Amino acid sequence: MLRNQTKILYGGDYNPDQWPQDVWREDMRLFKLAGIDIATINVFSWALNQPDEQTYRFEWLDDVMDMLRDNGVRVCLGTGTAAHPAWMARRYPDVLTVDSQGRKRKFGRRHNSCPNSPSFREFSRRMASGLAERYKDHPALLLWHVNNEYGWRCYCDNCERAFREWLKSRYGTLEELNRAWYTSFWGHTFYDWDEIVLPSHLSELMDASNIDKTAFQGISLDYDRFNSDSILACYKLERDAIKAVIPDAVVTTNFQSNGTYKPLDYFKWAKELDVVALDSYPTNDMPMSLIAMRHDLMRGLKGGRPYMLMEQSPSQLNWKDVNPLKRPGVMRLWSYQAVARGAESIMFFQLRRSAGAFEKFHGAVIDHAGHEHTRVFRECAELGRELERLGDRLLGAKTAAKVAIVFDWDNWWAIEHSSGPTERLKYLEQIQKYYDAFYERNVQVDMIGTESELGGYELVVAPVLYMAKRGYAARLEAYVAAGGTFVTTFFSGIVDENDRVTLGGYPGELRKLLGIWVEETDALFPGQTNAMEMHGGGASGLEGTYSCGLLCDLLHPEGAETEAAFGGDFYRGMPALTRNRFGGGEAWYIASDPEEAFLAAFFARLAERKGIRPIAELPAGVEASVREKDGFRYTFLLNHRAEPVPVDLGGESRLELLSGSRMSGAATLPAHGVFILQSPADETEERSGFAEWAATT
Numbered sequence: 001m002l003r004n005q006t007k008i009l010y011g012g013d014y015n016p017d018q019w020p021q022d023v024w025r026e027d028m029r030l031f032k033l034a035g036i037d038i039a040t041i042n043v044f045s046w047a048l049n050q051p052d053e054q055t056y057r058f059e060w061l062d063d064v065m066d067m068l069r070d071n072g073v074r075v076c077l078g079t080g081t082a083a084h085p086a087w088m089a090r091r092y093p094d095v096l097t098v099d100s101q102g103r104k105r106k107f108g109r110r111h112n113s114c115p116n117s118p119s120f121r122e123f124s125r126r127m128a129s130g131l132a133e134r135y136k137d138h139p140a141l142l143l144w145h146v147n148n149e150y151g152w153r154c155y156c157d158n159c160e161r162a163f164r165e166w167l168k169s170r171y172g173t174l175e176e177l178n179r180a181w182y183t184s185f186w187g188h189t190f191y192d193w194d195e196i197v198l199p200s201h202l203s204e205l206m207d208a209s210n211i212d213k214t215a216f217q218g219i220s221l222d223y224d225r226f227n228s229d230s231i232l233a234c235y236k237l238e239r240d241a242i243k244a245v246i247p248d249a250v251v252t253t254n255f256q257s258n259g260t261y262k263p264l265d266y267f268k269w270a271k272e273l274d275v276v277a278l279d280s281y282p283t284n285d286m287p288m289s290l291i292a293m294r295h296d297l298m299r300g301l302k303g304g305r306p307y308m309l310m311e312q313s314p315s316q317l318n319w320k321d322v323n324p325l326k327r328p329g330v331m332r333l334w335s336y337q338a339v340a341r342g343a344e345s346i347m348f349f350q351l352r353r354s355a356g357a358f359e360k361f362h363g364a365v366i367d368h369a370g371h372e373h374t375r376v377f378r379e380c381a382e383l384g385r386e387l388e389r390l391g392d393r394l395l396g397a398k399t400a401a402k403v404a405i406v407f408d409w410d411n412w413w414a415i416e417h418s419s420g421p422t423e424r425l426k427y428l429e430q431i432q433k434y435y436d437a438f439y440e441r442n443v444q445v446d447m448i449g450t451e452s453e454l455g456g457y458e459l460v461v462a463p464v465l466y467m468a469k470r471g472y473a474a475r476l477e478a479y480v481a482a483g484g485t486f487v488t489t490f491f492s493g494i495v496d497e498n499d500r501v502t503l504g505g506y507p508g509e510l511r512k513l514l515g516i517w518v519e520e521t522d523a524l525f526p527g528q529t530n531a532m533e534m535h536g537g538g539a540s541g542l543e544g545t546y547s548c549g550l551l552c553d554l555l556h557p558e559g560a561e562t563e564a565a566f567g568g569d570f571y572r573g574m575p576a577l578t579r580n581r582f583g584g585g586e587a588w589y590i591a592s593d594p595e596e597a598f599l600a601a602f603f604a605r606l607a608e609r610k611g612i613r614p615i616a617e618l619p620a621g622v623e624a625s626v627r628e629k630d631g632f633r634y635t636f637l638l639n640h641r642a643e644p645v646p647v648d649l650g651g652e653s654r655l656e657l658l659s660g661s662r663m664s665g666a667a668t669l670p671a672h673g674v675f676i677l678q679s680p681a682d683e684t685e686e687r688s689g690f691a692e693w694a695a696t697t
């Protein structure tokens, strides 16, 4: 919740600099009709604002700020540094990046500056500072939007020099670096810092079409960290320039790729943001659970704090091969999906559709027709009215989950740099698969990082915890000893934070906690499977056989009980699922990549044993999420299906916030419809009638 926020903010990217002033006046009329109260401006206006090194021209921006103030629209002010001006590229070529093939880029596109360019850093710092001076007292100013969708890779000489400095501060000595990177392999011992070069396609990268495939894991992993840190330093420079002028400024930047952008460690970034901001562009073929997971991740980045939905399209995209319209009701549905998981703004890219260039066919609130009589505008205006009615009811509401899934960028990078045992292992796919098992059952999940507190959770799941960072195994042990339940999978505990194998037997530092020793790992071809044969009568409560594949760990119990065994191949009979009692809790190991039905059944039983209840029992395609505030619980029901579905709301009559009517018993959730049901938070789940755990397995 932002200072003085009284409702869910509604608006988005607005580019009046592309339009004459008479259009601005019309925009203000249309904004009012649509209930728009926030506009993100100046995001790509650097070239306009600064025609040369010395000159700044902000008069147009003054006019826009004043106009927005006069019309009750608050400003999310871009610093505009995401596309450098052409004159800058010409006079200061260090702002231009070098790609992984060693080619120096020319002026063009956007998101195009080298993060270690002294010129870029200085010019962007000055710009942020100048804007802060100019608008520090402007009443329309609500928050700052630094740059835009940060993220690129650069392999220039400045980056190379900066990499060496970054390494010096991480390792101190070359001896330590040589040890951490295991440079005795393939004759890589370094005797001078200046011998170290960036891992590009001219050095360590092995496949022109693949940025992950490296000949040297340690270097490439540190380059990922360094690159994320370098870009973060650019953000911090602008943020600090703003805060030097406005100490209590609210500063953010928008996260891209729906929140799982691989090159930037958003857990580390989130610490530097006053509020997390997400750009969400689901495509029609994306499973809804993937989007839900990313929203939960955005809430998790700052330990459960609300975040902003900074961008979404009111209708179609323009950058896919084929860009379908959002069907009627879908924009509203996806907006509430964000609110259901912690978003406190609904913002679009863009408010008025450009007349030219790359994004002229991107969805917008105001279309090329230029008036309000369009389907998309009507849908936007209806949502605007609903958000006005909702007021501050949901602001600051919390989501309480008993299940946490661990998500970690270092682990993601390291797994996908790994050469062997399989190229087919994709971290995000694994996370998604585990998340799905809970999503499908409407069990609320928190997405957490490796620094997050574990104590409040009944169940912590860390899929493919390949990298056990310093101290993490001990924290997991303490969590389980105190009664927690921990689940991890094949290919875990293999390396330390430098991607060096923990010797003495896998899963390394997790071995004691899991009570197993993994001797070998088999890799399976696409379509090739093994089976997990349940022993029956075990703590998992499962019987029968499930299919598995991808990787199979050949393991020996060292105190753990075997709950399932492999059904095929020469390791038939070896454990495929183990459970280790450890202190007051238990630690499970899933030794292969099981079919989804296994995960659904396994976690259903585990949740039942731990008293973790679903939010509601609902037909497939209906999503549920809960937020709580001031003694009330708000249950969101979201119908992702294109037809109405019957839902059972139980005996208690409850207020449905969007319609204002009271509801109970059998009800129909319209196609793409949404209910937000209010109930007292202390109402027992039995009484609410919402939660009947369906332990169908």
Ligand code: GLA
Pocket (backbone or CB within 6 Å): 148, 149, 254, 279, 281, 311, 317, 318, 349, 359, 362
């Ligand atoms: C991103 C950018 C916007 C715009 C949209 C289009 O999110 O931040 O400037 O280009 O994509 O989908």
Ligand code: ZN
Pocket (backbone or CB within 6 Å): 097, 098, 114, 115, 116, 117, 154, 155, 156, 157, 158, 159, 160
């Ligand atoms: Zn560079």
